[in-house]
Amino acid sequence: MTDTLFDYFTAGELPTPTLPTEEAVALLRDVHGLDAELGSLGSQQDQNFLVRPRGAGEPLGVLKISNPVFSETEIEMQDAAAAAVARAEPGLRIPEIVAGPRGPLTGWWETSQGRLHARVISFVPGSTLTGSGYLPPRTVERLGELAAAVSVALAGETHPAAGRVLQWDLQHAERVIAEIAATEPDAEVRDYCAAATAAALAALHPVAAALPRQLGHFDVTDDNVLRPHGVGTLPDAVIDFGDVIESWAVGEIAVTVSSVLHHDGASYASTLPAIAAFDRRRPLSDDEITALWPLVVLRGVVLVLSGRQQVRLDDANDYASGALDREFEILRRAIAVPVEVATARIRHALGRPSADAAAWEGASILPDGIHPVVLDATTLSPLSDEGAWLEPDALDAAARRLLDDGADAVVLPALVPTLLGAPSRTPEEPATVPTAASVWFAAPTRLKLSDGALSMRVGDGIPTSSPEVPARTRVRVLLTTLDPAEVPDAVRPSDLPGWRAVIGDATPALGVTVPEPAADDLLERREAVVAEVQEHYYSRPPRIERGWREYLVGVDGRVYLDMVNNVASVGHAHPRIHAAVSRQTRLLNTNSRFHYAAITEYGERLAATLPDELDTVFFVNSGSEAVDLAIRLGMAATGRTDVVAMAEAYHGWTYASDAVSTSIADNPHALETRPDWVHTVEAANSYRGRHRGPDAARYAPEAVERIRALAAEGHAPAAFLSETFYGNAGGVALPDGYLREVYAAVRDLGGLAIADEVQVGFGRLGSWFWGFRQQGVVPDIVAVAKSIGAGFPLGAVITRREIADRYRTQGYFFSSTGGSPLSSVVGTTVLDIIEDEGLQENARVVGGHLKARLEELGERHPLVGTVHGAGLYLGLEFVRDRDTLQPATEETAAICDRLLELGVVMQPTGDHQNVLKIKPPLCVSRESVDYFADMLDRVLSTGF
The missing domain is CATH 3.30.200.20 (Phosphorylase Kinase; domain 1)
Structure with a gap:
């Protein structure tokens, strides 16, 4: 040396x-x-x-x-x-x-x-981000913050050794690549790298001389940052200053973001949080923004070629050989979009001006006399109704129908997200934005092509310049500044700001003008006008405007699997419910004091699902109202005011239903604000509670003892209220015989038994239509909602005639729309659908399969504590330790966020918010639950 x-x-x-x-x-x-x-x-x-x-x-x-x-x-x-x-x-x-x-x-x-x-x-304790596991956006952002902190700290430093020449110095990437490529024995690898290098250098050369230089670390990567041990921690340490040099300052963030690209599910867009964070601390100049992505590409090429060279020189270097695949993945993802597109997307993310490619300004290329019809393929289009978007040829079929209806030409606009033909169950955001405008003609047509600005492709064939196009065949017309071969047929909506820099709107060339979309400020407007406490799922939720069966659809054409929505019990947008609502609103809708058939027929149908003694129905609008009324019935029938409820449960938001709700997840102050007429028995949770496993049999006698003690103190209960499956904890089954013992004790003391079936009733358990059937009991009062209306505001309380009659002592009962003609018709239709489509059996079979899949995950992933529930009323509980059952609260929230990225809607539940509440529409398919289990496996395997 x-x-x-x-x-x-x-x-x-x-x-x-x-x-x-x-x-x-x-x-x-x-x-x-x-x-x-x-x-x-x-x-x-x-x-x-x-x-x-x-x-x-x-x-x-x-x-x-x-x-x-x-x-x-x-x-x-x-x-x-x-x-x-x-x-x-x-x-x-x-x-x-x-x-x-x-x-x-x-x-x-x-x-x-x-x-x-x-x-x-x-030694700096902690863990690196080494490997290719998933990096959440906040961690990626933190990498950018660290790179900026180092860059700013070293900006004024100098050193005699700063001018050394390293192969990692992106100033020398062109020469490094040329020298190593000459020794690369694989011609395919050489050609791949050469094409990437040429595109990057073409963008870099015009600004290279203007790029500022400074001393820098130039290796703030996933391998060289450390985060403290613990859940959800962010990197706070930077190690390995072995690559310190003086070079282009923008190379600092270029090296950092390149290290993100090999991680699970990453793309060039995944690096944007890091770039934005760097720019906030150390603003990037316009030239640096132009240079950034070309440098990322060049870094990828250098990594690939040098890694392969190092292995050839030192085949015993496991570190170098183990990095080959991830280094190639960095390059592959860096060039997944043209450099111009990535740069424009970066500018957009940083709020810097970026000119979009101009729309077509010439004359229409359609023959005179042709007046095209616009094909609306968006999420809100009626053409997507009743799952029509799921058909693989949905776009062509819709266009042909319009031609059959008399249109001489049909035009699908460019650059507008489409749902028709969009895929379902996709782990990545699908490409739903067509880059070209498309046209179908009723008859063979000769186009008026005047120059080469537009490129065309007929059907699935090669691009053509011929003005002759066949009938009833899709013709794509593209306007781009790139080689048309570089432009895919469709791009992801989130990538559109980048592609708009190189793709102009060709739609005017087909005689159609589409207005520019308005800025999407809907979430901000909602938060400004809707009470904050009326929350929405997710911090930045997708905008959902369509549902179908077990799917929810965003306005960008992204289809999500809905695994949480027990409100839409028979599936979203069921055509039979639509038909029933449409017909009834044409006939009559008024309050239930009028005499009409629907309320009687629905009351009979609902009562027929229950034991014979439960023969009298009250109709309300929601589960909260149903529980509230059930409590009032109990008080009226017994002349008492004390109610006993199970702890840690949720029953509703009205005064009475909230009073008996003791879940601190729903109300952190539930325990100290409970009124004195509400008393609780211990939560009969056989997994997490004080008594576990076989010892859970002790909950019932202890509850009986508690209720008898209350009576002895002068607080004999009007009623005992509980869910028949412990829903808020994630679908935990009550211990066998629990309700039989407790109901008997309550009745011995002159009280009534109220079953809250709002979430679990109506076939969701699969083997039982009502949850209380699983316990082998018959309650005195049943409160139900959610599933019975399938998204329509409908609830009911069913009890015995003598109990109902006692409510007269409280005055009369009236609900304006509870039991209205429309509500009753909807309720009857839901019962018909459950029966005709075998949805209870589907809950049993598909739910059983899903539970088995989830239990198998528990055999491989220690975070899985247990699987609760039955049918399609399941809960997957996450714990950090299977012995202590320390709840994995932060992990559960992160898992739900990652699942959304993978196209699955899921939310946590339970007092510790560590249980996935798995309650999809009852029509969910085996394929869909398999997708859910597969994505959950991916999350648990690759990180969240």
Whole structure:
């Protein structure tokens, strides 16, 4: 090793030092007086060991034996840069030289491999982001923040060794690539890299001379940041200053974002949070924005070629060989869109001006006399009704129908998200925005083509310049500044701001003008006008404007699998409900004091699903009202005011139903604000409660003892109220015989038994139509809603005639729309659908299959505590420890967010918000629940 600065282009090969571990141990002892144990760590060009003082548990640091090609001045520069960042950013954890028994652990060693420089750098506890697991947006953003912090800290620093030449310096990428490519034996790899390099350099060369330079780390990557151990922590440490140089400042963030690209589900758009965070701290100039993505591409090429070269030189270097696949993935994803598109998307994300490609301004290319009809293929289009969008040829079929109806031409506008033909169950955002305008003609047509600005493709064939197009065949007309071969038929909606820079709207060329979409400020308007406490799912929710069966559809054409929506019991947008509502609103809708058939017929049908003694029905609008009325019935029938409810349950938002709700997840103050007429028994949770497993049989006698003690104190209950399955905890079944014992005790004391079936009733359990059937009991009063209206505001209370009659002592009962003609017709139709379509049996079969899939996940993923429930009323409980049952609350929230990215709507439940509430529409298919289980497996395997 000399004081000559390293120059990659004259250094030749760089095999790593391979000092035997035993020799390194001896040298640490003999030179520095440190008796230590060493564990080998990976490195591209140096040799690294984890150092533990002999007999001690905690690591002391990392022994770094530098490649002999690097000078002492360069090594000193690395340490000085680390110290500069530590001074400027005291909140960051930065490694430093460790002091040993004889002073700082740094210096020269005379070894069997010659003279080597070795130093021990302090151990920074935590974990890196190494591997290709999923990185959530906030973690990606944090990478950008760290890169900016380092860049700002080093911006004013200089060093004599700053001019050294490294192969990783993106200033020299063009030359590095040329030299390594010449040694690459695989022609396919050479050609792939050459094409990527040429496109990147074409964008980079015009701005390269204007790019500012500075000292930088230039390796703030997933491998070189650390986060504290714990759930949801963010990186707060930067390590490995081995690549410190003076180079283009924008290279700092280019290197950082390239390291994001190999992670699960990542794309160029996944890096935007990091770029935006960097720009907030260290603003990027216009030239730097132009250079950024070309540098990411060049970084990918260098990684691929140099990694392959290193393996050829040193086939025993497991670190280098293990990185080959992820390095190729970085390059593959970096060039997944043209450089121009990525750059425009970055500008849009940073709020910087970016000119869109101009729309067609010439004359229509259609023959005179043809007046096209616009094909509306959007989410809101009636053409997508009743699942028509699911057909694989949905677009062509819709166009042909319009032609059959007399249109001489049909035009699908360009650059507008479409639903017709969009896929369902997609783990990535699908490409639903057509880049070209499309036209179908009723007869063979000759177009008026005047120049080459537009490109055309007929059907699924190759592009054509012929003005003759066949009848009833899709013709795509594209307006772009790129080679048309680089433009896909459709792009993702989130990518549209990037593609608009290179694709103009060709729709006017087909005689159609589509107005520019208005800014989407709907969420902000909602939050401004709707009470904050009336929350919405997710912090930035997709805008959902259509549903069908078990699917929900966004305005961007993204189809989500709805695994949480028990309100839409028979499926979204059921055509029989639509037909019934349409017909009834043409006939009559008024309040239930009028005499009409629907209320009687529905009351009879509903009562027929219950035991004979439950023969009298009250109709209301919601589950909260149903529970509220059930409590009032109990009070009126017994002349008492005390009610006993199970703890940790949720029953509604009205005064009475809220009073008996003791779930702190729904109301953090539920326990201290409970009125004195409400009493609780312990939550009979056989998994998480005080009594678990077989011991759960103790809950019932303890509840009986509690109720009898209340009676002895003068608080004999009017009623005992509970769900028949412990719903708020995630569908936990009550212990066998629990309700039989408790109901008997309550009745012995003159009280009534109220079953809250709002969530669990109406066939959701599969094996039982009503939850109380599973317990082998008959309640005195049943409250139900949600499923019975399938999204329509409908609830009911069913009881015995004598109990209902006692309510007269409270006055009369009236609900304006409860039991109205429309409500009653909807309720009857829901019962018909459940019966005719076998939805209870579907809940049993498909739900059983899903539960088995979820239980299998529990065998492989320790985070899964257990699977609750039956049928399509399931709960997947996540715990950090299966012995202590520490709830995995933060993990559950993150899992739900990741599932949304993968196209699944899911939400947490339970007092600890650590249970997935799995209650999809009863029509959910086996294929859909398999997709849900597969995506959950992916999340648990790759991270969240």
